[in-house]
Amino acid sequence: MPRIHVDVPLAAGQSLALPPGAARHVQVLRLQPGAELTLFNGLGGEWTARIERIGRSDVQVVAETHHAVEREIGPAVTLVLGMPANDRMDTLVEKAVELGAFAIQPLMTERSVLRLAGDRAEKKRAHWQAIAVAACEQCGRNRVPAVAPVASLAGWWASSQPAAGEARWLLGFCSDAQAVAQRLRAGSVPPRLILLSGPEGGLAPAEVEAARAAGFLPTTLGPAVLRADTAPLAALAAVALHPGVAPMLAS
Template identity: 60%
Template sequence: MPRFHCSIPLSSGDTLALPPGAARHVQVLRLQPGDEITLFDGSGGEFAATVERMGRSDVAVNVGARDAVEREALRPVHLAVGMPANERMDWLVEKATELGVASIQPLMTAHGVLRLAGERADKKVAHWQAVAVAACEQCGRNRVPQVLPVRSLNDWLGALPAPCAGEQRGILSFAAGARTPAGLVSESPASFTLLSGPEGGLSPSEEQEALRRGFVPLTLGPRVLRAETAAIAALVSLSG
């Protein structure tokens, strides 16, 4: 059954006009009055709904029963990532969402190619948020991860509070003695923050500052993975 994210609160028994994005998707699929769909507003659970009316640019639906089903990861995993260039960040946001990431923090780093600020940064974040929404519609998630505003790594690290009880922080690293993500997860943290570098990795000073902020070095093995592959490989181990 087609699934659509609705950016307004949903309640059983309501008749409402879908937001423009969801309405366009319904029209592209050429759905008709009487067709059944699934809606979710991001607050958890999902609703059965029926198309009531198809207009030229609007779609009205009747909202039915709520199903409290959840398809989230075993623990919240927050991904902070040095943005890869070109379309690789789109792919990373999509796959991280499918794997259950709780939030995504795009970072500018010393070795990063992508530099964003002002209106261009805002447009990119809005685009990545839309990618996350589409991934949730496809994979069955009912909670959309937030794509946070672009920040520099140094600013982001400087604003982090001290780790709280139950929180773990890990940084992908080639440092001697680095642990595996699976080994860290075995300690059953309540939440996890993963820091992953861009093409070329993090600079030594950036890595040292992260370690000072409570991040534990993590290894994915001896091979050098692409930036987007490394983040996804770590998320597979951490999300559960």
């Protein structure tokens, strides 16, 4: 059954037009009036819906039954990362959503290759947010992770304050770094986790020291040198698969 995100409140019996991209998807699938769809709006759970009418360029559906289904990984993991260049950020956002990321904060750091500002930065953020929505449609998540506006590392430091129960990990090769497996002992998985990861070339020494001062614990993924778009995904996968994590699944 196709899953479609709609950015509006939903109620039983409500009739609404699907967004243009979703309408095209329904037409490509050659669905007919009466066919069922799944709608979700990111506010929790999902809705069974039925196609009422299919026009030349629009599709009208009616929401029927709400199902309180959640498919979130237990801890709320925020990725704070130096943006990799080219198309790697697109793939990173897609896979991070599939692996359960709660939010994504793109950063420009001292060694960042990708530099964004103004309208270009906002267009990229909107593009990445659309990728996050599409990934939720595909993987079954009913809560869409927010992709925050692009920020400088210094700007993010200034606006970020640790929350209660939050753990902060700095991914990298610091001499005193602990392995992810050590930090993820059974029963000690934090309810909130921020993963800070650098761009190509990593964080500069001064940025590493600033991260330590901000409470980030040096954490390693092993002896291999992982790409900037691989390291945060590997850490997310380790959290998602750890025995101490209790995912919220459909009942």
